[in-house]
Structure formats: C-alpha cells, structure tokens
Amino acid sequence: MKAIDLNLPDSTLLYYPNFYSAEKADELFNELLDAINWKEEQIRVFGKLHWQPRLTSFYANNTNTYSYSSLKMEPNPFFSTLKKIKEDVEKIAGVNFTSCLANLYRDGKDSNGWHADDEKELGKNPIIASVSLGANRFFKFRHKKDAQLQHKLLLEHGSLLIMKDETQHFWKHQLPKTQKHVEKRINLTFRII
Numbered sequence: 551m552k553a554i555d556l557n558l559p560d561s562t563l564l565y566y567p568n569f570y571s572a573e574k575a576d577e578l579f580n581e582l583l584d585a586i587n588w589k590e591e592q593i594r595v596f597g598k599l600h601w602q603p604r605l606t607s608f609y610a611n612n613t614n615t616y617s618y619s620s621l622k623m624e625p626n627p628f629f630s631t632l633k634k635i636k637e638d639v640e641k642i643a644g645v646n647f648t649s650c651l652a653n654l655y656r657d658g659k660d661s662n663g664w665h666a667d668d669e670k671e672l673g674k675n676p677i678i679a680s681v682s683l684g685a686n687r688f689f690k691f692r693h694k695k696d697a698q699l700q701h702k703l704l705l706e707h708g709s710l711l712i713m714k715d716e717t718q719h720f721w722k723h724q725l726p727k728t729q730k731h732v733e734k735r736i737n738l739t740f741r742i743i
C-alpha cells in the first residue's frame with residue numbers, strides 16, 4: 551500500500567488515505583459504534599476536573615494500563631473485529647501492537663486538545679497507528695520549538711496515519727472542534743504498552 555509521506559521535519563508521518571474501502575469502513579464504523587464500551591471520563595487539566603470532550607475506551611492483549619491527564623485507563627480484552635483491524639494495521643506498520651485507545655467524537659463540539667503521545671509507558675520513540683472511521687475531521691500538527699511550523703491534514707473515512715520515530719518529541723497534535731455540522735467519527739490509536 552502506498553503511503554503519503556508528510557515530510558515534516560523531526561518526524562516520520564505516513565498517511566494511507568484508502569487503508570479501507572469506503573464500504574468496508576462503513577461496515578467497521580457501524581460495528582464499532584455498537585460494540586465498543588464507550589465511556590465519558592473526567593480528566594484533570596491544570597488541577598481542575600473536566601469532562602473529556604469525547605467518549606473513549608481502552609483495549610489490550612495484556613493487563614497494562616494507560617495513564618494520561620490523571621486518567622488511568624484499564625484495558626478491556628480485544629474482541630474479534632478490533633483484533634482483525636489490529637492485524638490489518640500491523641501488516642503495514644511492521645510491528646505488533648498490544649493496545650488500542652478508541653475515541654468517539656459525537657459531533658463538531660467533540661475534540662482532542664494539543665498534546666504529544668509521550669507518556670512513559672509508550673517508550674522512547676513510540677509508533678502509533680491511527681485509524682479513522684466516519685466523519686472526516688481535520689488533524690493539526692504544531693512543532694514544539696517553533697509554533698509557526700504547523701501542518702493540517704484531513705483524516706478521511708477508512709484512512710490510516712502512522713506516527714513514529716521522534717515525532718512525539720518534537721510535535722504536538724490536536725483534533726480541533728469545528729463549527730460545521732459533522733457526523734460521528736471513530737478513531738482507533740494502536741500502541742505498544
């Protein structure tokens with residue numbers, strides 16, 4: 551499968567727009583919307599508790615938890631569809647993932663703020679594979695040392711984005727809110743924990 555290399559400095563970002571066909575992606579979206587154990591969670595930002603502006607769920611083939619923003623995610627076991635997607639992603643990424651953090655953005659008001667996936671349990675140069683299903687949403691990158699260095703990428707239905715090497719050291723990313731009317735979007739981020 552041919553990747554689009556974003557070619558941003560201090561990073562390796564590979565985008566596969568048609569990782570899944572539109573038909574397959576529709577099928578997966580409907581199945582996962584129903585099968586994932588979606589939860590609304592509270593996170594702590596600058597000492598204050600807030601409801602996360604999205605629903606989440608965490609899956610793993612081990613018992614390792616994933617903590618961020620004072621939220622400790624306990625893993626659910628993988629089920630067949632999610633395991634199959636993990637295997638499809640592994641063929642392209644060339645690694646075996648242990649874990650998957652799933653996000654559900656219910657509408658344009660749901661979002662994911664500026665962050666790097668740099669928690670210690672991910673290791674030094676984490677590889678993260680991110681599958682998008684449902685509504686197309688923009689994803690933004692901003693260099694940590696030069697905020698002028700930015701990039702915007704439309705994450706399309708059925709696409710895969712791989713972030714690896716030193717990307718998380720040098721770049722933050724976000725999925726901003728949008729004023730436009732948008733349908734639900736599911737994002738699956740496969741990780742090694």
Ligand SMILES: O=C(O)CCC(=O)C(=O)O
Nearest residue numbers: 651653662667725737739
């Ligand atoms: O929804 C997305 O595309 C990004 C999710 C993300 O950055 C994360 O879960 O760490």
Ligand SMILES: [Fe+2]
Nearest residue numbers: 665666667723
């Ligand atoms: Fe992230």
